[in-house]
Amino acid sequence: MLVVGSAVPTSFRALQQYLFSLLQTSNTVKNLTQIHTQILINGLSQKNFILVKLIYLYISSGYISNAQRIFQQIENPSTTVWNQILRSHARSETPCKSIELYNRMQRTQALPDGFTYSFVISACSRSGLLREGEQIHGKVISNGFCSNVFVQTNLVNLYAKAGEKVGVANACRVFDEMSERNVVTWNSLLAGYLRSKDIDKAQRIFGEMPERNVISWTTMVAGCAQNGRSKQALFLFREMMREKIELDQVSMVAALSACAELGNLKLGKWIHSYVGATFCFRNQPVLVSLNNALIHMYASCGVVEEAYRVFLEMPRRTSISWTSMITGFAKQGRGEEALRVFHWMQCSGASEARPDAITFIGVLCACSHAGFVDEGRHFLKWMNQAWGIEPRIEHYGCIVDLLSRAGLLDEAYRLVETMPMKPNDAVWGAILGGCRIHKNVELASQVAQKLAVELDPDRAAGYLVLLSNVYATSKRWHDVAIVRRKMVEMGVKKPPGRSWVQIDGIIHDFVAGDRTHSCAYSIYEVLGEITALTKSERYEPDNLDVLLDIDN
Known part of the structure; x- marks a missing residue:
């Protein structure tokens, strides 16, 4: 019927x-x-x-x-039938099946066309199968499909995704051979340069693009944010708004990451309000990643209450959401709230709320800042016994810091000696920091002797400055002089302190001893007035660290 x-x-x-x-x-x-x-x-x-x-x-x-x-x-499937199946698998969660089907197709009477090669090269790109993609590239050349813009665009994307200089060079070669390009082609090459950490060439490509879409802008903003160029990322984000490009959630995630890095709370708040006014008003779901970025931004700017408000209002949370909130509380020294969120995370029972290694770094960091010694010891053992997560150097570093801050220096040192991996700078730094707080010169000297054989100029600065601090705290000036002399001989300089503040939407960057700021004269004049006021109140500054500044 x-x-x-x-x-x-x-x-x-x-x-x-x-x-x-x-x-x-x-x-x-x-x-x-x-x-x-x-x-x-x-x-x-x-x-x-x-x-x-x-x-x-x-x-x-x-x-x-x-x-x-x-x-x-x-x-006897026709080429068009084959293409439909190849396309479906190339875009699925198992793109490698598209390559298996292509190999079967070659044994039939059906002849591959431009669509066939486009889908299979895309599948190679998504599967990370560069060698197979190169072989198909050879077929493209021999069968005369080199001028097909879709095939060439997918080849650019294949090589660009391979990363490193060789991959991007191959992508650039295919790109240069193209007589026709579309915005997807340009975006693929742009992403390739960003993936290989070459921001300057990516910036050049971005400037040469005859047409840019939201993906072009978002790729550039995200690339700068991920490669430590947060100021440039926010500059591009503002340019994006001036060009009337409709902001998508991915671009806002990237911008929030840069705001978190720079402490730009004003722009971060604006993005938050834009999310509410645009996506929530249209009844469009907000991506979990965007909410996670808001939590990270607020927590990094020290406004942990706002971060917690975003967290509470989220309809769905992933392990990143829970971890970001735990870490946010931990960094603000609010260990009890951090552990309370962690307990809630375990009780939620959701598959997306399973703690991972990063979660436990936040938990142990919370214990360290709050001085929860017993809890820290418990979590270090429990993360492996209950969750099967093997402690990494970062976890041991948190516990060493916790024990050192609490004055349990002998226990901290024993833990360092029994760790299953070689201690890094952060671990030794935690020990020396504890020695300074509790004036344990003997252990500091022991650590220094142990490090003497492996110190090199690049790593020496942090150790030697901490060791000098320990000696100065105990007023062992002869030992301070010896350490200072060694620092001079090795060409080591104390890394200058750095800070920044946001005023009227402008971020001002300050480095210790720098006078290049346009308002430097006024700044130091006010600083002098503050110093005079503190002296009049009979404030006694801790000058020990000043004695260690080699430049002075």
Whole structure:
């Protein structure tokens, strides 16, 4: 029985056209299934032109398995039929299946065309199969598809995703050979340069682009933010707004990351209000990653209450959400709140709330800042016993810092000696920091002797400055002089202190001893007045660290 109530065509050819027209207007899976049944009943299961449309509609409706079953029953699939299946797998979670099917296709009479190569190269790119992609590139050359803009664009993307200089060089070579390019081509090359950490060349490509879309801008903003160029990222973000480019959630995640790095709370708050006014007003769901970025931004700017408000209002949370909130509380010294969130995380029972290694760094950091010694010891053991997470150097570093701050220096030193990995700078720094707080010169000297054999100028500064601080705290000036002399001999300089403040939306950067700021004279004049006031109140400054400044 046919799907519709109109007269059934009498001729076989007319029946084919009739069923094809029904496919053209089919708008539900139920109708699609009924038409599929009529195709089988009427012996049309090998008619490629009908099956192409049927397969396409099943794939578009999300019924890839149905499309796959139809494909497997076709004796001689046409190139167009092959392309539909290749396309569906290339865009699926298993793109490597597209490559397997392409290898099968080569053993049939169907000849690959530009679409075939585009889909398979895309699958290689998504699967990270560069070698297979290079082999298909050879086929593209031998079969004369080098001028196909879609094939070439996918080749640029394949090599650009490979990263490193060689991959980007190959992408650039294909790009230069193209007689026609679209915005996707330019975006692929742009992303390749950013992925290989070459911001300057990416900036040049971005400037040369004849057309830019939201992906172009977002790629550039995110690339700068991820490569330590946060000021440049925010400059581009503001340019994006001036160009009237509609901000998407991905661009805002990148901008919030830069705001967190620079402490730009004003712009971060504006983005938050924009999210509420735009996406929430339109009843569009806000990405979890955007909410996570808001939490990170507020916590990094010290406004942890706002971060917690965003966290509480999230309809769905991932382990990154929980970890960001735990870490935010921990960095503000609010260990109890951090552990309370961690306990809530465990009780939630959600699969997306499973703690990972980064979560436990936040938990142990909270214990360290709050002085929760017993809890810290417990979590270090429990993370492996209960969750199967092997402690890393960062976890041991948190516990060493916790024990050192608490004055349990002998226990901290024993832990360092029994760690399953070699201690790093942060671990030794925690020990020496504890020695300074608790004036344990003997242990500091012991650590110094241990480090003497492995110190090099690049790593020496932090150790030697801390060791000098320990000696100065105990007023062992002779030892301070020895350390200072060694620092001079090694060419080591104490890293200058650095800070920044945001005033009226402008971020001012300060480095200790620097007088290049346009308001330097006024700044130091006010600083002098503050110093005079503190002296009049009989404030006694701690000058020990000043004695260690080699430049003075």
